[in-house]
Amino acid sequence: IGMVPIDAEVGGLYELLGAADAALEMARESAAETHSFDPENSQDLRLAEHYGEMRWLGRIDRALRQEQFCLYRQPIVRSAMPRVAEAPLHEVLIRMVDDDGRIISPGSFIPAAERFQLIASLDRWVVGKALELLGREVARDPKVSVALNVSGQSLGDASFHDFVAAELAASCVDPWRLCFEITETAAVSNLERARRFIMRLRERGCRFILDDFGSGMSSFAYLKNLPVDFLKIDGGFIREMLEDRSQLAIVRAIHQVGRALGLATIAEMVESRAQLDAVSEIGVDYVQGYFLRHPEPWRA
Template identity: 45%
Template sequence: MAQSTQQTEGVYTPPGNTTKQPSNLASTFEHLRDMRILIVDDTEHNVHLAKTMLRKSGFSNIVTANNGTEAIHVLQKSIHDDVSDIDLILLDVMMPDMDGYEVCRTIRQHSEWVDIPIIMLTANNMWQDDTAITSLECGASDIMFKPFRRMELVPRVISALSLKRERDLRKSREYELETELAERKIMEARLQYLVSHDDLTGLCNRRRLEQAIELAVIQSNYNKRYSSIFYIDLDQFKVVNDLEGHAAGDRVLILVANTLRKYIRKNDLLARISSDEYVVLASDTDETRALEFAQTLHNTLNGLFFKTEGRTYHIGASIGISLISPGSKCTASEALVRADQACFVAKAHGRNMVHVFNEKDSEMHILRSAAHWVPIIRKALKHDLFRLAFQPVQHVASGKIRHYEALIRMIDDSGNIIGPGDFIPVAERMGLIHEIDRYMVSNVIKTIAGLPNSQSELSLHVNLSGHAFQDPTLYGLIREKIREHKIDPHRLLFEITETAAVANVEQTRDMVVKLRELGCRFALDDFGAGFSSFSYVKQFPVDQLKIDGAFIRNLVNDPVDQSLVKSMIEVGRSLKKEVIAEFVEDQETLDLLTSYGVDYVQGYFIGKPLPLPIADK
């Protein structure tokens, strides 16, 4: 038996109205009051309460059904008899014989009913992880948890009916006959709601959240109680959005919003403030209770999965906590920024974690550095202020320069050349690295195309970032640029670090295979740096192994490094892969590596980076 709703005393205030006053649908929502609402629930008490809430808010055209079969009959009757169509359905999930999911599917199979919005009603104690997914897949427009209050039900009904009416008007000539005044009233009502709410999820927006935080700061100083801000950033949303499209991404955002709603208390506030970021403002919550609540949210989201077209995606989230304490001098905007920064630290620690803001966190230095470098990087991307330099790679047996590694530099406002060590880590953390990777690929291919025929055997190495293979557009760009400039893809060799390979083995391997099919080559960079090196070298179809420079720097004086380097060269030889040693800084190191049988060497002793690659004559 479905759980009963609870009726809350008080008068509903339309969206955007900040003072409590009687509902006035006759003026503000005149176009909605006569629209027909069907309530479907097997519990008579629930039907009565929902009907009473709607009638008190000005809705008079309400019909009811006690089960799914009766609901279908009501819909059929509205078509055949001379009665108005159903404009909105409030549908209980848990009903005998035909549950709400089956009723919803049946309705959506009829073209004449496909545009009727359906709000599923489910009890909190009947919630399961796939409840929202199943509801949305069946064709539901929204989900509400019972027990609900009138001030929760009525705005949802108004929003659904407004959208339904707009769709109906577009399909008829009546839309053209609407007066300018009527259109203005509709827009005003809609805008009043959007001023403080997110259009997709129905949650509060950033503006409403900031107002609530300002009030929480004042109240905290007045009543000497803590409040807490929880900044929630979804970890895998971009993957779903990129691979499955924006419609699937929107369904994920709605799923998360409805999941979080279940845990929000009466005096708490839940907001969506950007694409995949949500914020909870919890009143009367000190650090101990905040950590407990955050862990509950974390466990819930970590157990959330999204299914589409037979594929399953794990959601997960990083959560940052900021406390609003009595006597604090922190402003509302500062409190929100601190929660955001705490979330950044949680992500920096490996994602899918919870962290409380601490001014002494080492990651705060990273954020301050990012604040300095991000605008410079953005300007460099916009105004083409990156430059490539090319360091020679020498073939040991012949002494010839056969390859160059492309290295990126950035020009700042003063014309100074900035090395990658200063800006690449920031670009990786702040989501700008994909644009730099694409710049590297495009310009290296362009450089190869511009080399004279006398350098037709010269190949260039491109050192991709650890995030490159998470960019779904990269493969298409490489293929397009190779065809555009008509270069031999064999002259293009990509270096991937072991760290990048380990981060996503399947995705990296797939990209390597696809690019090798185009004719490109690969080197495994930093070989030997991790414990898994010898295992991963068997899994990835690379052409070259590049020994990590840490083993080369002190090779002449360190017997352990000598033994390890010999072993790495032997591994490469046994796997029929060429081996490169980088950081070769003197003749003694070169002689030692030559005696070990290394194939290629690179370093300042061989040659410093040049503006353009130059082949040996």
């Protein structure tokens, strides 16, 4: 049995149910008949962490209903001419706005959204909002295009595929302006559905980035089954490539494979001039990172 006191400290319905669920899980794991939830119990660290995630459920749900999310963008520029003003593509990133107007980074709420099946709702909100902003911006910048992240949950959900197709059809945005980013992990976990999603939207003109490429053990083995347009090299390799020759060799190998398959390569997490020079020397096509520009609010 999982028990939780009903008081102001627990919060709303989502938090209350989540706390009870966490207490029940702890009772099961400890082989005890009951577990009473106490957020002040310092010995119950795992439960406290779970409770912390649960407290985001109500906030995420409310933020979706009250439009307390916003979009930021970070430019992806050509490595040969890294001019931010001429960036051919921007990655779109979600942020939450709290009641005091403070911006909350996705690292705070995305783990809870993924754990408790809310990430698909966020994905849909991002697609709808991005198409709305693109529709406004096209008149000012006819070359604008953006990359939207798709979670593993949405990738494996056929109704999300239908949703994106319907939103595109209802908008005035040319499909080539949309590029979808799919992480390697999500693609491998949903390989056949990922392939169907990619094929369906590529037929309409959308493009695709395989994100965090190289992070898996069999990256190259399944690449031929995913008809993407870009490989985004896992940022961990970029971060360590100047200190570790093996990481540099991996970056070079990924770029060479991409070139052999006719795919453009992107280096993410470029945070210094030395890293930019290194990936440019290798021949990586595009770069992204704090050295070039931090994410900024998308205002259209």
